[in-house]
Amino acid sequence: MDKQDIFEQVDGIEERMGTTYAELGALKKRIIMLIEENKRLSIENQQLRKLIRQDETVLEQPEGETKEPLPLTGAGYDNLTRLYNEGFHICNVYYGHLRTEGDCLFCLSFLNK
Ligand SMILES: [Zn+2]
Structure with a gap:
């Protein structure tokens, strides 16, 4: 060759x-x-x-006893914490996107509020 x-x-x-x-x-x-x-x-x-x-x-x-439906609280603190622990962003910068690089400082500062 x-x-x-x-x-x-x-x-x-x-x-x-x-x-x-x-x-x-x-x-x-x-x-x-x-x-x-x-x-x-x-x-x-x-x-x-x-x-x-x-x-x-x-x-x-x-x-005669109609009650107002409860407001949707899908963005409650516990839900956001769970979402973050499942590996998603909860910060307003990348909300809903998958965290592909470990912890996010924006998310963490939001969680520590
Ligand atoms: Zn984030």
């Missing part, structure tokens, strides 16, 4: 690795987006279920 052949082969591998690396990066972004979307949907689902339960409670009440 002469030198030219070897270099051509190495160039080929280098090019394929570059493509693979780019594909991996794109895939990682998609995974992050899917995880974030999944979280948004599960929170929305939870809030909708809460609303349905409130509706049922209102319907079960006898006439």
